[in-house]
Amino acid sequence: MARVTAPPAVDTAAPGAGTPLRARLLAPPGAPLVGSGPSPQPEPPDGPWQRMRRRLASVPRWVWAALAIVLLVAAALTAYAVTRPPGPAPITQHDVDLTVQKGLAKQAEAEAAAPADATLAHAAIAPSLVVITTRGTSAGAQSQGSGAGVVVNADGTVLTALHVVEGSSTITVAFSDGTTSPATVASRKPESDIATLTPAKLPETVVPAVLGGGLVVGAPVFAVGHPLGLVDSLSAGVVSALDRTVRVEGSRKLEHLIQFDAAVNPGNSGGPLLNKAGQVVGIVTGLANPTDQTLFVGIGFAVPIATAGGGAGGIAR
Structure with a gap:
């Protein structure tokens, strides 16, 4: 009986193992072996968009945040510039003249409404003014005279001209509130024609005048x-x-x-x-x-x- 000899085992670890000789000889150098799976395809070259995307991806986040803030501010300024009301029209000479005329008119109205200096002066002196009535004898006949005076002290002292009361036998003063009183000469100064009177009775309220000075010509x-x-x-x-x-x-x-x-x-x-x-x-x-x-x-x-x-x-x- 004949013995069949098994073919020698193939060493799978050796290069080219399991691959027919012809296949090994026909494969170009570096080509994938038959039966070893699909070969990797080379990546296509980068286009401009891919390069830009990679550059943008490399930008830090804080730069994007700053850029966003700048854009928001620019948008707000643009919106304000578009929606803000129009500014005032330029001032013309006519506007200036009209304003000056209005100012002068208002000043004139205020001056017309204000009390006159004479009114203020009279109001200030009225409570202090007195009427002086005198009686006496002149050339053997009764005489009567009158004049004015002004209260100058809280004690009721009345200042007047000496010739108003000179030679009088009786002197009567009438105050602004209607109070009347006999008075006597308290002092006299003939060289200045000045006298002071002391009333026997004073009004309920005595209002002395305020004294001033410092006059100039033309005042x-x-x-x-x-x-x-x-x-x-x-x-x-x-x-x-x-x-x-x-x-x-x-x-x-x-x-x-x-x-x-x-x-x-x-x-x-x-x-x-x-x-x-x-x-x-x-x-x-x-x-x-x-x-x-x-x-x-x-x-x-x-x-x-x-x-x-x-x-x-x-x-x-």
């Missing part, structure tokens, strides 16, 4: 008194000159007087001369008249309050 002044019996009258003028000297009845000489052009007549004597604040700056003492008439012709005189106050015993201001 507005107001004379308040009772000219020709017209009680509580005010006239307005300006200071015409200072430090005047005049001669009066009895060959007396009055010095350092204030000359003014506010109208004064008999009945104004002894009354206050006021500045625009209503402060007493002088006491009316006389008027200049080249005729025999005792009427005002444009020049009045007043004793400065500094001199008159000295005649009243140094009135406190």
Whole structure:
């Protein structure tokens, strides 16, 4: 009986094992062996989009955050610029002129509505003004006179012109509230034509006047008194000159007087001369008249309050 010999085993670890010789010989160098699976395909070259994507992916996150903030701010500014209201129109010369005219008109209205200086001065002095009535004997006959005065102290002291009360047997003062009282001469200063009176009875409320000074030529002044019996009258003028000297009845000489052009007549004597604040700056003492008439012709005189106050015993201001 014949013995069959098995073919030799194939070494699977050797290169090319299990592959027919022909197949090994025909395969090009580096080619995959037959039966070893699909061969890997080479990657295609990068395009521009792939390269850009990789670059963007390499950018840090904080850069993207900053860019987002910048874009949001830019968008907000753009929206504001588009939606904001239009700015004011450019100012023209006509606009300027119109504004100036309106301002002047408003100022004129305010000045017209404001009280006049004379009104304020009168309101300030009214509670302190008094009417002085005198009786006496002249050339064997009864005489009566009147003048003005002003309360200058809390004790009721009245300052007036000496010639208003000189030679009188009785003196009566009437206060602004209607109170009347007999009065006596407390002091006199003939060289300045100044006297002070002490009333026997005072009103319930005594309102002393406020005293002032420092006048200059051209300053507005107001004379308040009772000219020709017209009680509580005010006239307005300006200071015409200072430090005047005049001669009066009895060959007396009055010095350092204030000359003014506010109208004064008999009945104004002894009354206050006021500045625009209503402060007493002088006491009316006389008027200049080249005729025999005792009427005002444009020049009045007043004793400065500094001199008159000295005649009243140094009135406190």
